Each structure stands twice: as C-alpha cells, then as structure tokens.
Amino acid sequence: MAPKLKVFTWSDGFHAFTVATSSRPKALEAWGSKQDLFATGLASQLSGGADYDAALASPGEVIERGLAVDIGKIEKTKPKKSAGPTKARRAKIDKLQAALTDLDETHQSDVADLDARQEALEAERQRVEADYERTRKGLTSDLKKARA
Structure with missing residues (x-):
C-alpha cells in the first residue's frame, strides 16, 4: 500500500x-x-x-x-544538480591524487629496502652467533685441558 x-x-x-x-x-x-x-x-x-x-x-x-x-x-x-568540481578543484584533486600515489610507491620501496637490510642483519647476526659459539666451545675445551 x-x-x-x-x-x-x-x-x-x-x-x-x-x-x-x-x-x-x-x-x-x-x-x-x-x-x-x-x-x-x-x-x-x-x-x-x-x-x-x-x-x-x-x-x-x-x-x-x-x-x-x-x-x-x-x-x-527540476531539482538543481551539482555540475561537479570546477577546473581548479579538479586540478587540485588530480595533484593530491598523484602525490598520494607517489607517497604510496615511495613507502613500498622504503619498506622493501628495510626488509632487505633486516634480512642482511639477521644473516650477519647468525654468523656472529655461530663464530661466538665455535670460539667459546674451543676456549672451554682448552680451559678444561689446562685445569686437568
């Protein structure tokens, strides 16, 4: 109804x-x-x-x-309809959209660089830890021999 x-x-x-x-x-x-x-x-x-x-x-x-x-x-x-953004406003919107796209791309690139650096640091840390363990094990063994 x-x-x-x-x-x-x-x-x-x-x-x-x-x-x-x-x-x-x-x-x-x-x-x-x-x-x-x-x-x-x-x-x-x-x-x-x-x-x-x-x-x-x-x-x-x-x-x-x-x-x-x-x-x-x-x-x-007829109800008045908006004609849409003016030329100046459209230019500003396009400029801001381009800046936002550039920012996103730069951020993605920076994050990828940081990820690569973090992987390299992690690999170096593992190498340092392995060297430490190997050297400590050898020194511990030498200390036991010296005490005996």
Whole structure:
C-alpha cells in the first residue's frame, strides 16, 4: 500500500516551492535542501489551495510559484544538480591524487629496502652467533685441558 501523500511548501521570498510526498525528509530531498527547513520555520505542511492541488497532481515533483517574480505563475521545476568540481578543484584533486600515489610507491620501496637490510642483519647476526659459539666451545675445551 502506497504511503499517504502530504503537501509541503517553503518560500525563498521570491518563489514558493511545493511538493507532494510522504514525509518531511523526502520533501527536503526533493527541494535539494541540506538544512532542515521545517526546523527553521521556513517550510510547513499545506492543507489546501492552488499549490496544494498542483502538487498532488504531480507527486514527487517540485511545483514553483512566483511571489515577487512571475507572480502567480505555477510550474514544475527540476531539482538543481551539482555540475561537479570546477577546473581548479579538479586540478587540485588530480595533484593530491598523484602525490598520494607517489607517497604510496615511495613507502613500498622504503619498506622493501628495510626488509632487505633486516634480512642482511639477521644473516650477519647468525654468523656472529655461530663464530661466538665455535670460539667459546674451543676456549672451554682448552680451559678444561689446562685445569686437568
């Protein structure tokens, strides 16, 4: 069963924007608003009138009526979509992405170098330990012979 439609409206002072939808969050989404217009008192629920009828005739679509510009004209509007990042912002994003890639590659290379150095140190440690054990064993044997 489809949810019952309610009609919500808000005005920027020049136009009234009305939409028929099932909830306040969906109305805010249809208007493209990132702030809660209901909490600030800018938006409210409608219960009748020309805007109410026009919104119910096209559920989910924003109906715009001029208040100070195109007074009384009622029409459907499309929500404004972001055109994406500007050229400068895109260049900055590309530059930062390249720097991040370079950082990752440098880090991988540094870690590989450290791993190789650690392996070499481990091999040297084993050699030193083996020399120590061999020399100690020989000295211990010589000490026993000297005491006997």
